[in-house]
Amino acid sequence: MTPLDVPAGPDVPPRSRRHATRTALVAGVAVLGLLAGALVATPAQAQAQAQAQAEHAEHRDPAHHDVLFVGAHPDDEFQSLSTFGQWNERRGWSVGVATITRGEGGGNAVGQEEGARLGLLREGEEREAVAHATIRNVFYLDKPDFWYTLSAPLTQRIWDGPPQHADTLERLVRLIRATTPHTIVTMDPRPFDQHGAHQLAGRLAVEAFRLAADRTAFPDQITRERYRPWQADRLLAQNWRFSGPTGPACASAREHDPASGLPLEGVWEGVLSRRTGTTWAQRERDAARVYRSQGFGSLPAKITTPRERLGCDWFSVLAEDGRPVRAEVREQAPLRPLYQEFHDWTRKVGMPWLANDAQPSYPANPSTEVPRAGTRPRVDGVGGQDEYPGEPVTLTHWQGERCASDQDCSARARLSRDGDDLFVFVEVADDRRGAVLPAEDCKRHWRTDSVEVAIDPRGRADDTSTTFKAAFLPVTAEGGPCAARDADQHQGPAGQTAPGLEFASAPLAGSPAGYTIEARIPLGALPAGVDPERFAVNILVYDSDTDDRTGKTRLAWSPFGSAQADPYVWGVARLVDYTPPPGQPTEPIPPVIPTEAARSSDSPASLAQSRRTGVPLAVGPRIRH
Structure with missing residues (x-):
């Protein structure tokens, strides 16, 4: 069985903090224990103090992040930077970014760099952009990016290659165990009109969210690399298709995604940054313009929408308290092969509502005759x-x-x-x-x-x-x-x-x-x-x-x-009136797809980050002596 097919054992305790409430209770008990002075601590007090020390140690761990975003390319996070910046500034949450590729297959509006050279250029842009939201660490998985496709299965073949070893998933599980986030944010996994790499990033984050807590999944990470199982509290997915209400009330609106039926969380972009006094929408725009190779430098420098009309960043809430949020399931039939594959995946991961209305109502194909x-x-x-x-x-x-x-x-x-x-x-x-x-x-x-x-x-x-x-x-x-x-x-x-x-x-x-x-x-x-x-x-x-x-x-x-x-x-x-020559193949020739990828070992910024955080380059296996 693949790791995804192995159920989590009942003896595996979740490692998440239940961030605010549990931390406050543990800290309160620890303070009482300190005030007791020389009094002998009760077993409950001793346990609470040990937990408090573990909490504090996690915060000191240079690899720890409160929030981990999982995307496919540099710039996939940019439409959420307003949210990440607010979370850091107002809640004190540290945010890390996992970027599976460096976007080597994308365009270049500023020069002739391609392949690995373009990937390293885009890494530099991403690190500069996310710094606007006080994000310091970007973890690259060094997977190859190629041209624009709508197919998650094709993307997985390129990222993991034959045989189908779940290498990308294994690295994401390792990263979650290393960074111990309470919230994971990722991309929408739905297939229609969306980059296959975006879809697959979302799928892998969904799978890794659960598997990171399962000690039977990638067990060498537990037994040899000495990571602990870790269950994050929340799993959110960017929802770029939902527009929703605008103005400050959007953050408190009780909205649901029309397709999946899942609840939505909104974070208002009109909040003023304490550091700059401008809206977070403006700070996000400043960050977006850093992605010059992708043409974002042509975006207007200033946000002109009146503050009271600014909208929210929207996220579908996929999981709370470590468990999937449930919604009504609506079946579609018949499904074309790409959508049938996605339908089957949602059943495999226990979130069948994600396939609701996934296949659009395609219009009739136009037709003509070639005389x-x-x-x-x-x-x-x-x-x-x-x-x-x-x-x-x-x-x-x-x-x-x-x-x-x-x-x-x-x-x-x-x-x-x-x-x-x-x-x-x-x-x-x-x-x-x-x-x-x-x-x-x-x-x-x-x-x-x-x-x-x-x-x-x-x-x-x-x-x-x-x-x-x-x-x-x-x-x-x-x-x-x-x-x-x-x-x-x-x-x-x-x-x-x-x-x-x-x-x-x-x-x-x-x-x-x-x-x-x-x-x-x-x-x-x-x-x-x-x-x-x-x-x-x-x-x-x-x-x-x-x-x-x-x-x-x-x-x-x-x-x-x-x-x-x-x-x-x-x-x-x-x-019209055409008969092909005999002997032509009825099955397509296998594709030739570029797989050149930039390597973290060639990036001074990634090398310095690995030394600082202790997370190995490309989130590979760590060696414990």
Whole structure:
């Protein structure tokens, strides 16, 4: 059995302090014992004094934190920094952060660093940002970050690798036993429209919350490393989807999450910081702007919302007094595979209500037909009617600001086929050009004006690791366009990852910054042989209108949820009169996923923290002599 399948034994006492009440009672009895002077202590007094000394020792332990936040990347905590800062300033609670990766797979709005170099850059940003909330320690687990996916199972395969050893969970359990928090805060584990790494961070925190108290879970931590079992009191999950009431009353409102039914806790951002005299909303904004590599430096410097209209940070209360908070369970059926897997996980951990309404009501997928071209298209950025005889598809608003007019931003696309080649022609109207990136930045297409074509050759993918996604910049610092694959079966420059791909760009007549993208995509270069009746496609346009490498508006043919990352959303593009060559694979080629990760051993800040707290680098095993 895996550690999660082993029930906690009845002989394992919880180690949590029941923070305020128990500490006060123990301290009070200890003081009475001291006042008794030379009197012989009763057994009860002696026990209370021993407990008080243990409490005090825990507070002296440099590894101890009252609160532990568990996230996947640097910046995952930033929307909770107002809360963490208030807890520290007003309650005296120390807060530590566990960050599973260093965000090596994310973008970079400030330079060309990638992989481990980007991870160390982002570590520096995170440590600077959380210091605004008086957080000193960030514990990195050194797991690899890769591209944006909606799949927690795919993320777990990358973090733990085959065979499926629960290494990340083991490290989190060790960290809880080392830091002995009374409250654990994590991310929402629900799957829809959310990064798979965020989901998995939440799942692992849920599991570690219970397993840390179970001496049969990862027993070497108890017998060899000499950690004690530890049961935290509370488990909270960030709830970014809940808006709720605003103003100071939001902190005392008795709200419940509409999906799970769990109670919500709100912490008002309008509270004034004793240190700066500004609101904690402003201090949180100051911290967020430190994440310059992620484009957060472009956020307005000042919070302009009137203080009385500021809202709360919201958290779903998953557990109290060391036990899950229960809610009504509502079953959904039928479930698509990604949601069925999440449903099964919630039953495994004893929190089935977390799966309530987890699968959204997907709209009907759009559809079109891909006709055979009358004349084989020339890939020159000019789409003739005979080259693309089918009806165009119109892209509509998906994310960000809405287009002020068709001249501001609008797009349509046409598809055709000739032989075993798919041809795509996209016209984009734009009134202002975004930042011009170097060709080596092509995979960061979402930071400026670009087009993305996503293809699921068999129409049955559960995540993008079995799909083909190509991004195109119409112009680069070198002058011409570029193409790259990103967040799919094989990431990298098109010349290395998409053999046979041809592409071109041209200015769009009558549009100040408009452009066209034309591409030939060999069907044989896709991750699997195509199913002509279920061939799935989405076409997306990113519009920037800024020079600071941040996006403004996103359009898509099928604009629902995470339209670029959720193949369940993509439209059906039936290949008319097409018979694939014999012998093509019906199962996708295994994905090639980058796994380069920054190491704590290469971080001076992490090395110094390990010496200071005694928690080993990457929260690995500790050696007790």
